[in-house]
Amino acid sequence: MSTPENLSDEASDFRMATFRLARRLRAERAIDSMSDGQFAVLAALKMHGSHTLGELAERERVTAPSMNRTVNCLEEAGYLTRTPDAADRRKVNITLTPTGLDVVEETVRRRDAWLELALSELPPAERRLLADAAAVMRKVADR
Template sequence: MATFRLARRLRAQRAVDTMSDGQFAVLAALSIHGEHTLGQLADRERVTAPSMNRTVSLLEEAGYLTRTPDDDDRRKVTIALTDAGRLVVAETVRRRDAWLEEALAALDEDERRTLAAAAEIMRKVADT
């Protein structure tokens, strides 16, 4: 439960309060991995193509990403971040880092060492 609560607190540190976790995940994926097709984004986020299409449409209307038709295959569309989308990702990451840094600063040295050891164990579990 503590892991879920920490994740929830971090997710609350957003640059855009009205943006859902799913919408931010799409922006973050495009920021980290570059342009995607709709199908690739749907696969990455483990949602259906129609669901991803709704998410992408909302983000496009907000000006956070663009859709560009492929020159060779008009059925294929490339989705990419706009400058506004990049700013949302950068500001959200900045806010999350600042919140976490402040929270960790309140811990004593032994607690920080314990947390670092636990993080390594959690990484191992996640990689299995």
């Protein structure tokens, strides 16, 4: 049975291992010079479709001016475009370009390949343990 002290140590160990794995996965990217925040914007557009600047800022939990700088940089690089909204000309929709989509897909491919290789080096029992842990991690993250 876990004591409060042990639970605190377990939580800390789990947090550190999760951050370390996430950092290692983030290192696998299609473009080394792209920041995590920039990639997150491209990934959000791929997953959820076009957004306004305000919607992107809210989704990524940053200020509108900060998001504007990120979007400007990504637009200049050709990864996304801004187009006036057909129904409301005051709004501008931000959409991935084919080049931006390629960056997201290549980054995801590299991250999956790295993780697949790492998992292939584990014994089957540890892979099953991680598969079970993934379900629990989703449950904790969805709280």
